[in-house]
Amino acid sequence: MNDYIIYILVMAGVTYLIRMLPLTLVRGKIESTFVKSFIFYVPYAVLSAMTIPAIFYSTSSLASAIAGLVVAIVLAFIGKSLLTVAISACASVFIIELITKFV
Numbered sequence: 287m288n289d290y291i292i293y294i295l296v297m298a299g300v301t302y303l304i305r306m307l308p309l310t311l312v313r314g315k316i317e318s319t320f321v322k323s324f325i326f327y328v329p330y331a332v333l334s335a336m337t338i339p340a341i342f343y344s345t346s347s348l349a350s351a352i353a354g355l356v357v358a359i360v361l362a363f364i365g366k367s368l369l370t371v372a373i374s375a376c377a378s379v380f381i382i383e384l385i386t387k388f389v
Contacts, residue, residue, distance in 0.1 A: 341354065351379070353382045354376070354378050357374050
């Protein structure tokens with residue numbers, strides 16, 4: 287039980303340091319376009335790195351995973367809402383899974 291408390295405290299400390307250090311180390315406005323673009327794109331890169339592998343391992347076949355990913359990318363690219371993209375991708379995976387199950 288004491289180990290879990292130590293683990294939680296270490297995780298809380300690391301999370302706090304990650305959020306606190308940039309605020310204390312960077313006093314002025316950031317002028318570098320490289321640093322600005324890096325800070326801007328990091329959340330998208332991290333989200334993609336966590337989401338893309340989950341897409342391919344969450345279905346029973348690679349074909350349905352690819353179909354759902356393609357549908358999501360196309361609908362997002364043309365500007366559909368997040369709800370529309372998510373429901374359409376799930377529906378395409380469901381349909382492909384049904385087709386592959388009966389064929």
